[in-house]
Amino acid sequence: MSGKYEKLQQQFLCCYPVNKMAWSSVAFPLSWEDQQELIAATCGHPLNRRFPVRRSYLEAFLKQLMHLLRDQEDVHDDIYSSLCGPMGEKASTGSVTPSAYAYKHYLIEPGAHITLRESRSFVAEGTTGLCTWEAALALGDYLLQHRDLVAGRNIVELGAGAGLLGVLLKLPALQLKTGQVLLTDGSEPCVQLMRENIALNFRDGPREAMPQAEQLNWDAVSEFPWHAHPEPDLLLAADVIYDDSQFDALLSALDFLYTRRGKGLETLLASTVRNVDTLHKFMTQLGDNNYKVTPCANVSACASHFCRDHTAAVQIISIRR
Numbered sequence: 001m002s003g004k005y006e007k008l009q010q011q012f013l014c015c016y017p018v019n020k021m022a023w024s025s026v027a028f029p030l031s032w033e034d035q036q037e038l039i040a041a042t043c044g045h046p047l048n049r050r051f052p053v054r055r056s057y058l059e060a061f062l063k064q065l066m067h068l069l070r071d072q073e074d075v076h077d078d079i080y081s082s083l084c085g086p087m088g089e090k091a092s093t094g095s096v097t098p099s100a101y102a103y104k105h106y107l108i109e110p111g112a113h114i115t116l117r118e119s120r121s122f123v124a125e126g127t128t129g130l131c132t133w134e135a136a137l138a139l140g141d142y143l144l145q146h147r148d149l150v151a152g153r154n155i156v157e158l159g160a161g162a163g164l165l166g167v168l169l170k171l172p173a174l175q176l177k178t179g180q181v182l183l184t185d186g187s188e189p190c191v192q193l194m195r196e197n198i199a200l201n202f203r204d205g206p207r208e209a210m211p212q213a214e215q216l217n218w219d220a221v222s223e224f225p226w227h228a229h230p231e232p233d234l235l236l237a238a239d240v241i242y243d244d245s246q247f248d249a250l251l252s253a254l255d256f257l258y259t260r261r262g263k264g265l266e267t268l269l270a271s272t273v274r275n276v277d278t279l280h281k282f283m284t285q286l287g288d289n290n291y292k293v294t295p296c297a298n299v300s301a302c303a304s305h306f307c308r309d310h311t312a313a314v315q316i317i318s319i320r321r
């Protein structure tokens with residue numbers, strides 16, 4: 001990470017909202033060299049050059065930067081040339097259209113970053129899972145703060161979406177020493193995307209060294225080839241409690257897995273608190289099904305390895321039976 005613009009760089013690369021960025025950490029007015037350094041740390045970063053963030057985000061970032069430089073006589077050429085980059089991906093018709101996907105880069109600590117291809121839309125191809133949600137970032141933070149929870153454990157994630165947590169858990173630079181990590185989702189496009197994202201972050205290596213991704217719909221949990229995977233010790237699920245029509249399917253999937261594995265199984269469930277009633281309804285159903293629910297530490301109090309917008313509270317609970 002570049003020292004002077006480290007925070008801005010981390011925020012830019014993961015498309016953190018432009019109006020919430022750490023602009024106060026930048027000492028305006030900026031000299032010609034400082035402008036060049038700031039652009040090199042953000043738009044010109046090698047990760048962004050190779051796997052660009054979405055074009056509309058880059059434009060919003062540069063617009064804000066030019067606004068903040070408005071009283072200066074000299075605006076560096078690199079700012080203009082960053083604005084004049086390619087406008088989108090060429091469609092097969094030859095016309096230039098914005099791509100439905102772009103990249104985000106999560107700089108976690110020096111030497112450890114994750115690159116994910118994500119959808120530009122929160123809902124696409126019939127799923128909400130093609131981009132990373134706040135609860136996954138919060139759960140990632142929580143696991144980095146409590147490494148003992150994952151060390152030596154075989155982990156299965158339900159509703160894993162774009163695959164951030166699985167990549168995080170197996171990232172060699174973090175040395176989390178997890179057992180096998182299996183990412184699952186009911187949506188076929190999510191599974192394809194997770195596999196792509198795994199390939200982006202891991203070179204070929206032994207199966208245990210990288211996460212696996214498989215399609216698993218909670219309705220069909222008993223048909224999944226569990227024999228081909230180690231018994232899970234830990235289940236993870238982030239931002240899966242928003243649609244109460246899915247509660248029965250999720251509870252029956254949990255019931256199946258806890259019945260197989262017994263008391264040794266723990267689930268960490270992270271939920272963004274959007275609708276208190278929906279969350280409360282799921283908690284009640286967990287109680288009715290004899291699960292023991294323990295709230296985990298307040299995640300917003302954790303030091304954040306990810307750029308998180310702390311306006312939405314994220315609740316993390318541990319579920320045992």
Ligand SMILES: C[S@@+](CC[C@H](N)C(=O)[O-])C[C@H]1O[C@@H](n2cnc3c(N)ncnc32)[C@H](O)[C@@H]1O
Nearest residue numbers: 128129132133136159161186187217218238239
């Ligand atoms: C809001 S997204 C969260 C994705 C990811 N966990 C995150 O936090 O970034 C919810 C995910 O749950 C998956 N999902 C919803 N219902 C499901 C079901 N019945 N079976 C399996 N996956 C399901 C969706 O496909 C989607 O990927």
